[in-house]
Amino acid sequence: MKEYQTQYKQYLLENVVPFWEKHCPDREYGGYFTCLDRDGSVYDTEKYMWMQWRIVWMFAELYNKVERRQEWLDEALQGFRFLTRHGKDPQGRYYFSLNREGVPAMAPYNAFSDCFAVMGAAALFRATGSEEARREALSAYECYSGRESRPKGEWTKELEGKKEYMSFGFYMMQLNLLSVLQENLGSDNSRELARLRRFVLDTFYSPSHGVVFENMPREGGPDLSSMAGRHTNPGHALEAMWFIMSSARRAGEEETVRQAADIVLAELDYGMDREDGGIYYFLDYLRKPHVELQWDMKLWWVHCEALIAAFLAYEYTGDSRFRDRFAELHEWTWKRFPDPEYGEWFGYLDRRGEVNNTLKGGKWKTFFHLPRMLQTIGCFGEDR
C-alpha cells in the first residue's frame, strides 16, 4: 500500500492542487469558479454553494493536514468571506447558488448547502482559531439538522399521495458532520455519533437484501413496490461506510468497523459492472428500469469513494480481500479518469469507460472528491 500512498500524495500536490489553485479563484469578486472545462477555462460563472464551500473545506483541510502553506489558507479564507457575506437568506439558510458578483441566484431549497458550510467553516476554525468560523460552523449545523423533517422547505413538491421515506443521504451526512465538528472544534459528539452509526446501519442497510437503500419507509422496509423504494447508489453507500468505519475506529467500536467493512465488500460486488468494469452510478434493486438516464455511467466520485472505502477497510481489518479490491479498482480507475493532457480527472465516463463530458468542474464537480481521496489515502497514518 505504501507505493500507492506515495503516488496518490504526489498526484495531489503536483497535479490536482495546482490545477485548482490556478483556475478556480475569482480574484475580482471573490469565491471560486467551478465550471471549468478540460483546460481549466471558465464556461459559466454561477457560484453553486455546495461547490464553493467544498473548496473552502479542501484548502483548509490541506493546510490542517498536509502542509501549513499560507496560500492555501488565504484561498480558503477569501472564499469564507465571500460566502458568509453573500450566501445566506434571512433565515440563515444558504442559497443554492449566487451569481458571480454574489447576488442570490437560486433559492435555499437544498439542505446540503448548509451541510458543506459546516465542513468548510469547521476546518477553517481548526486552521485559524477564528471565533467567527466556529460560530459559522455551529450555526450552519443547527440549520442543517433543523431541516431533517422537510429538507427542501417551502420548495417541497411531495404531497400526501407520495409515500414518505427517510433519506439515507441526510443521515450519512449528519454523521459525517458530527465527526467533522468533533475533529475540528473538539465538540463532544461521541454519544450522538454512536447513535447515528447504529441508526444508519440498522435503518438503511437491509441484511436480507445485502445492500443499502437510499429511501426507507419509516415503518421499515425496503419498499420494493416503487422506483424510489428500489433506488440504490453504491458510491453513496461506500462513502457512508468509510465515514462509519473511521468514526467507529476512533470510538474503539471494532464490531461496527467490521460490519461496515462487510458492507463495503457487498456493495463493491453489487455495484460492479461485470461486463465493462467500474461501478454503476444508480441501480434499481430489482434491475427494473431506473428513472435516471445516467444510471449506467461511471462517475469519478463513485470511484474515489470506493477507493477510500476499500483502502480503509484493508487498513482497519487487514483482510486481504480489501487489498485485492483496492488494486482492481486502482487499475480500472487510473487508466480511465486522469486527463494526460491538462491534468486533473475527467468526471464522467459512459458505461464503457469512455469520456462523456470534458468538464473538470461544474455544477456538481469541484475541488473535493478527488483531492479528498488522494489526501485520505496518500496521507493515511501521517497525522493520527
Added chain:
Amino acid sequence: MKEYQTQYKQYLLENVVPFWEKHCPDREYGGYFTCLDRDGSVYDTEKYMWMQWRIVWMFAELYNKVERRQEWLDEALQGFRFLTRHGKDPQGRYYFSLNREGVPAMAPYNAFSDCFAVMGAAALFRATGSEEARREALSAYECYSGRESRPKGEWTKELEGKKEYMSFGFYMMQLNLLSVLQENLGSDNSRELARLRRFVLDTFYSPSHGVVFENMPREGGPDLSSMAGRHTNPGHALEAMWFIMSSARRAGEEETVRQAADIVLAELDYGMDREDGGIYYFLDYLRKPHVELQWDMKLWWVHCEALIAAFLAYEYTGDSRFRDRFAELHEWTWKRFPDPEYGEWFGYLDRRGEVNNTLKGGKWKTFFHLPRMLQTIGCFGEDR
C-alpha cells in the same frame, strides 16, 4: 413515401396501439399505468399528469382521425373522468402527479401538466361534443397561458441573481395548443397563431447562428456566456418547426412554411452525430460541457419528431433533400428503436445507439410521441 406511410400505419395499429391497450389501463382505479417495462409489466404506479393526459389525447385522436373504434373512445373517456375528478388543485392547476388511487402526489409546479390537459380535453370534445370536455380544454388553456411569466409558480427557485430568459418550450407549446383548439373546438385563433409563428421564429431562431436556442434573453440574444444561454435541443426545435409548418400551411403562409423547412434542414445538420449516427439530445452551442449527463444519448422522441419534420417538409415543399433526410433517419431509427421481442420502441439509446434502459413507458415516455409520429406520417393526406 407511400410505402413508408403504409408501413407506419400498420405498425401503429398492429404493434403500438395493442401494446398500450393491453398494458396501460388501470381497471381498478381509473387512469393509466405508464411505468411499463419492456414486456409491459408495471414497475411503478405513480400517475404523472403529462403522461396521463397524453394518453387521453392519443386515444381520442385515433378515434377522431383513424377509426371510430368505441374502445378507443372509452379508454380516453375513463382517463378524462379520473383526471378531472382528482387532478386539479384549488386554483385549477393540474398536479404534477397523483398516486394510483388518485391522491395528489406531486405539487402543480409544472405548466405543461395543464398544457397536455388542453390537448386531451380538446380532442375528446371533437370525439363526443361533450360540453364538459370543451370547458375543460378552455379552462386548462387559460391556466396554461396564465402561467407565462412564472410557469413554476410558488415552486420557482430562480432569484434576482439569475439571468432571466424567455423559454422556447413555453411558446412552441402555446402555438401547438392554439392549433389544437382551432382544429378541435373550431376556435378562431388565426390572428394569434400568425403572431406566435412570427414570435417563435423571430425570437428563438438566430439566423447568424443558424439554430434555435432554448433560452433567449428578453433584450435579444443569444447569450453565449452561460450554460443556459447556450443550451440547444435539436429535437425540440424540429418538433416546433413541424408545428409551425402545418399551422402556416393551413393559413396559406407559404413563406413561413419555407422558412421553417429551412430551419428543419439546419437543425438536422446541427444535431446529427456524424460518428455514431442519430441526433443528440442536448448540445451546448459552443460545444462546451453540457450540464446534463444524458446530453449525448439518442432518444426515441427526438427521432420521432425529426421524422415528422422531414416528412412534412418534403410533402409541403417537394424539395428532395427532405426526402433523402427522411430516408436516412428512417434507416437509422428503425434499425435501433423497435423491440423485436415485445413490440413498441425502446426509448433510450446510448450515444452508440445501444439500448440503455428497457422501459417502454415511464415518467417521461408514454403513448404519445411514437404513435403520434406513426399516425401523422401514416395517415397523412387521409383526413385533410
